Amino acid sequence: xxxxxxxxxxxxxxxxxxxxxxxxxxxxxxxxxxxxxxxxxxxxxxxxxxxxxxxxxxxxxxxxxxxxxxxxxxxxxxxxxxxxxxxxxxxxxxxxxxxxxxxxxxxxxxxxxxxxxxxxxxxxxxxxxxxxxxxxxxxxxxxxxxxxxxxxxxxxxxxxxxxxxxxxxxxxxxxxxxxxxxxxxxxxxxxxxxxxxxxxxxxxxxxxxxxxxxxxxx
Amino acid sequence: xxxxxxxxxxxxxxxxxxxxxxxxxxxxxxxxxxxxxxxxxxxxxxxxxxxxxxxxxxxxxxxxxxxxxxxxxxxxxxxxxxxxxxxxxxxxxxxxxxxxxxxxxxxxxxxxxxxxxxxxxxxxxxxxxxxxxxxxxxxxxxxxxxxxxxxxxxxxxxxxxxxxxxxxxxxxxxxxxxxxxxxxxxxxxxxxxxxxxxxxxxxxxxxxxxxxxxxxxxxxxxxxxxxxxxxxxxxxxxx
Numbered sequence: 001x002x003x004x005x006x007x008x009x010x011x012x013x014x015x016x017x018x019x020x021x022x023x024x025x026x027x028x029x030x031x032x033x034x035x036x037x038x039x040x041x042x043x044x045x046x047x048x049x050x051x052x053x054x055x056x057x058x059x060x061x062x063x064x065x066x067x068x069x070x071x072x073x074x075x076x077x078x079x080x081x082x083x084x085x086x087x088x089x090x091x092x093x094x095x096x097x098x099x100x101x102x103x104x105x106x107x108x109x110x111x112x113x114x115x116x117x118x119x120x121x122x123x124x125x126x127x128x129x130x131x132x133x134x135x136x137x138x139x140x141x142x143x144x145x146x147x148x149x150x151x152x153x154x155x156x157x158x159x160x161x162x163x164x165x166x167x168x169x170x171x172x173x174x175x176x177x178x179x180x181x182x183x184x185x186x187x188x189x190x191x192x193x194x195x196x197x198x199x200x201x202x203x204x205x206x207x208x209x210x211x212x213x214x215x216x217x218x
Numbered sequence: 219x220x221x222x223x224x225x226x227x228x229x230x231x232x233x234x235x236x237x238x239x240x241x242x243x244x245x246x247x248x249x250x251x252x253x254x255x256x257x258x259x260x261x262x263x264x265x266x267x268x269x270x271x272x273x274x275x276x277x278x279x280x281x282x283x284x285x286x287x288x289x290x291x292x293x294x295x296x297x298x299x300x301x302x303x304x305x306x307x308x309x310x311x312x313x314x315x316x317x318x319x320x321x322x323x324x325x326x327x328x329x330x331x332x333x334x335x336x337x338x339x340x341x342x343x344x345x346x347x348x349x350x351x352x353x354x355x356x357x358x359x360x361x362x363x364x365x366x367x368x369x370x371x372x373x374x375x376x377x378x379x380x381x382x383x384x385x386x387x388x389x390x391x392x393x394x395x396x397x398x399x400x401x402x403x404x405x406x407x408x409x410x411x412x413x414x415x416x417x418x419x420x421x422x423x424x425x426x427x428x429x430x431x432x433x434x435x436x437x438x439x440x441x442x443x444x445x446x447x448x449x450x451x452x453x454x455x456x457x
Contacts, residue, residue: 118304125297126293126318126366127291127322
């Protein structure tokens with residue numbers, strides 16, 4: 001067995017560029033997922049039946065099918081309906097965004113339901129509407145509770161974003177594949193790729209722990 | 219001020235209120251007592267539709283409580299104080315008190331804060347405006363909750379066992395604030411186990427058991443000469 005350290009050093013800048021793109025898709029997807037998840041999560045517990053049913057279908061479908069298949073659906077199947085090519089970047093963030101939206105919706109739902117029902121009653125008894133009470137009283141408190149699971153979702157999505165390499169989008173995993181195709185350095189490159197993922201996920205979990213601590217002491 | 223006609227409330231197939239008729243006059247203090255599970259809290263919670271009646275009619279300050287818009291409008295005039303305070307833990311005391319006046323009444327922030335400061339002075343907590351609720355004792359939290367309800371300048375105040383979750387030494391400070399409020403002419407409906415308060419502050423005592431009003435009258439009379447067997451039985455257990 002031989003380990004080519006030079007290859008690691010040479011490839012490193014290219015891999016880091018890929019890691020940057022991985023972070024970029026993850027961040028955009030989580031942001032999208034957060035907005036989708038907030039609305040779907042609230043719709044899920046809404047007393048308006050059609051809304052909660054629609055939200056349930058959304059979360060069931062996206063959590064019950066593989067992300068890889070969802071990526072294929074958006075990148076390969078959707079163009080047939082649209083009769084137009086879909087941009088890989090757009091396909092990547094759409095697939096990851098609506099997928100994580102389903103998971104974040106469940107996080108939101110649990111976070112909202114964990115708030116004492118007396119909070120809603122207090123808001124309503126003051127004459128505030130359901131929406132006002134949600135906005136000013138329930139959701140701000142739920143946000144605090146959901147930071148840890150939201151951090152986990154961010155980490156999960158960062159790792160899952162490697163799946164978009166299959167549509168040729170050049171994030172970290174795809175960069176690794178391309179370098180290996182040129183150099184045959186499977187051992188060196190896959191180890192480097194794994195290490196870079198590890199550093200990113202560790203950094204995120206530390207950041208989340210720090211935020212959690214700061215919010216607790218407030 | 220409050221008019222209740224033939225009020226029924228069932229949870230699943232259990233009937234909690236079995237036809238309540240009640241009229242509360244302006245400035246009247248009505249104290250509601252009864253064994254646990256008698257339906258007294260449910261009755262109170264029907265007065266602002268936190269509990270939606272199965273049938274019957276509730277009119278508060280001329281507004282019939284049906285339909286979302288009517289209920290929201292009536293709630294602006296009905297303050298409510300809960301057993302477990304239900305303050306908003308993520309907001310300061312001042313924000314707790316000013317939130318509804320600003321968002322519901324459309325009051326300017328400065329005006330709402332001025333009223334809040336006056337109310338905090340009234341309940342003896344001027345120095346706690348910037349504290350967060352978890353930093354306060356139970357008695358202090360409940361006084362803030364009263365101030366929060368008063369900030370909407372309601373015409374009626376509902377109290378749902380306001381001292382039941384308090385340590386004994388904090389009961390008096392809350393009752394004193396309520397007494398002060400009654401003396402100022404507030405219309406009040408109070409569910410409580412504080413018989414001393416009922417006797418001293420109440421204009422009318424209501425004994426509720428098994429979903430019905432069993433007996434009512436001036437507190438002194440009811441306490442000294444209960445007419446109904448069930449009332450006598452209840453008093454024999456608690457006094």
